[in-house]
Amino acid sequence: MTTINILCCYYVHGLDGSNRDFKRMKEKVESLFSSLFTSDNSQNKNVINVHYGYCSNDNAFWKTHFHFDNLVEKSFNELTRFMEEQALASFQKDYEEKYQKLGGDIQCNLYFSLIGHSLGGIISRDVAYRIFSSYEKDNVTYDSYFDYLKQKFTFLTAIKPCSFMTLSSPHMGSLARNESGGIIKTGEKTAVRMYCNWLSGSIGKLFTYKDAKPGKKPSLIRLSQNEYMECFGRFPNRTIVGCVRFDIPVKFCSAMGDIHHPVNEYADDHILVEDDTRICSFAGYEGEDLEYYKKEIFNETVSKKMYYPDTKHLPSPDIDEEIKVGLEKIKKTVEDGQKYEEMEDVCIPDTINQVEVPVSVLKLFNQISFRRIIIDFSLPMLYKMGTHYMYIGLVIGPSSSTVEAMIDKTVSLFSNIILADFIRTSGQTAEYSISKFYEKKEEEKEKK
Numbered sequence: 001m002t003t004i005n006i007l008c009c010y011y012v013h014g015l016d017g018s019n020r021d022f023k024r025m026k027e028k029v030e031s032l033f034s035s036l037f038t039s040d041n042s043q044n045k046n047v048i049n050v051h052y053g054y055c056s057n058d059n060a061f062w063k064t065h066f067h068f069d070n071l072v073e074k075s076f077n078e079l080t081r082f083m084e085e086q087a088l089a090s091f092q093k094d095y096e097e098k099y100q101k102l103g104g105d106i107q108c109n110l111y112f113s114l115i116g117h118s119l120g121g122i123i124s125r126d127v128a129y130r131i132f133s134s135y136e137k138d139n140v141t142y143d144s145y146f147d148y149l150k151q152k153f154t155f156l157t158a159i160k161p162c163s164f165m166t167l168s169s170p171h172m173g174s175l176a177r178n179e180s181g182g183i184i185k186t187g188e189k190t191a192v193r194m195y196c197n198w199l200s201g202s203i204g205k206l207f208t209y210k211d212a213k214p215g216k217k218p219s220l221i222r223l224s225q226n227e228y229m230e231c232f233g234r235f236p237n238r239t240i241v242g243c244v245r246f247d248i249p250v251k252f253c254s255a256m257g258d259i260h261h262p263v264n265e266y267a268d269d270h271i272l273v274e275d276d277t278r279i280c281s282f283a284g285y286e287g288e289d290l291e292y293y294k295k296e297i298f299n300e301t302v303s304k305k306m307y308y309p310d311t312k313h314l315p316s317p318d319i320d321e322e323i324k325v326g327l328e329k330i331k332k333t334v335e336d337g338q339k340y341e342e343m344e345d346v347c348i349p350d351t352i353n354q355v356e357v358p359v360s361v362l363k364l365f366n367q368i369s370f371r372r373i374i375i376d377f378s379l380p381m382l383y384k385m386g387t388h389y390m391y392i393g394l395v396i397g398p399s400s401s402t403v404e405a406m407i408d409k410t411v412s413l414f415s416n417i418i419l420a421d422f423i424r425t426s427g428q429t430a431e432y433s434i435s436k437f438y439e440k441k442e443e444e445k446e447k448k
Helices: 023-036 061-065 068-102 119-132 145-152 182-199 201-207 226-232 252-256 263-268 287-296 319-329 359-365 381-390 401-425 434-447
Strands: 002-012 047-055 106-117 135-137 140-142 158-167 237-243 276-283 312-314 347-349 355-358 371-378
Touching (some): 002 119, 023 047, 061 201, 158 401, 276 401, 355 359, 371 401
Parallel strands (some): 002 047, 106 158, 158 237, 237 371
Antiparallel strands (some): 135 140
């Protein structure tokens, strides 16, 4: 029997972004995939791996300022075009012209990954909900969009969610704290409020929980409800990434989905860098997960000059304890019988007072587990203002060798994770290894 594994990656840009935002990462994944899955590297000639990637663009630039529901609708429709008119239409042609001629049984599995930056990560959460909700096409209702795809493209044996990665996505919103913190800090918070509430169009109200339509909850609260998080949870590889410093548009704790900010601890431990980037810590990897990802990602061979011996492996955050401490900080008493999940109007601050987070969102978001990766991306001088965009591969302004080297390291990290997830989820760990691939490259380099 021949097994064909198709990896489809859908990249969703953020506010004011476009398909150029993820261009470098998409190309890196394609290049690595091509090199890793060449016939020379395969120990099983009965397995074929195919990749398709697509960067969203229908909501490009000023279009991202429309209401959130409109952005989700357009992004989902763009996804359907990518899957049906590009990825699967292209593969169907190859299937009929090449693979069927191999003879024998063919098992064709599709693995689907969502990668979202900033607002794109929030849009992706609602897109995931639509993927797994009932889907209607030509007056026929299907159990889900994936169910529809299987019936339209009958060569598909199974469709399986793979990776869901968010990079600096404001899962907790952008409610700026009111405490004073010096002129710079106060000015920054004032700018965030003005931008979200007045200058960013309809979408800005999403970040401050003011975008609710009549009879509905604000989007960030709605997306944290059980039915939405259950769809998020169907992806076996859920990774959220945040920059511990210098990400101006999206505060660190909002991106990481908890309210403990470790920047002062990392400074005391001397693991922050200047004019460079590195992995500070990773969490949510335990048991077999930890063993696999330490072998394939968190080591000095694969993540060269990103992972160091002092990179921290941490336990997942204790959200109930964080909420308890946060409520004590604002002197709020929980009423008898009141559940954290119900406290939509009570906001608690992160530990360095950058943002406030509704208790219900913090609790409900963490009803599923996540892998969390914290990086420090410290660009030279004024380049720091572009951290939010540049660490995913989008260069703003004139570049330099230092900047290019930093971007190459973070883009490589995220690309390696996407493919490590795919290898493991598709059951190919015995045949393929990212670490062995990089070891082989180093050996070839030394021979030259």
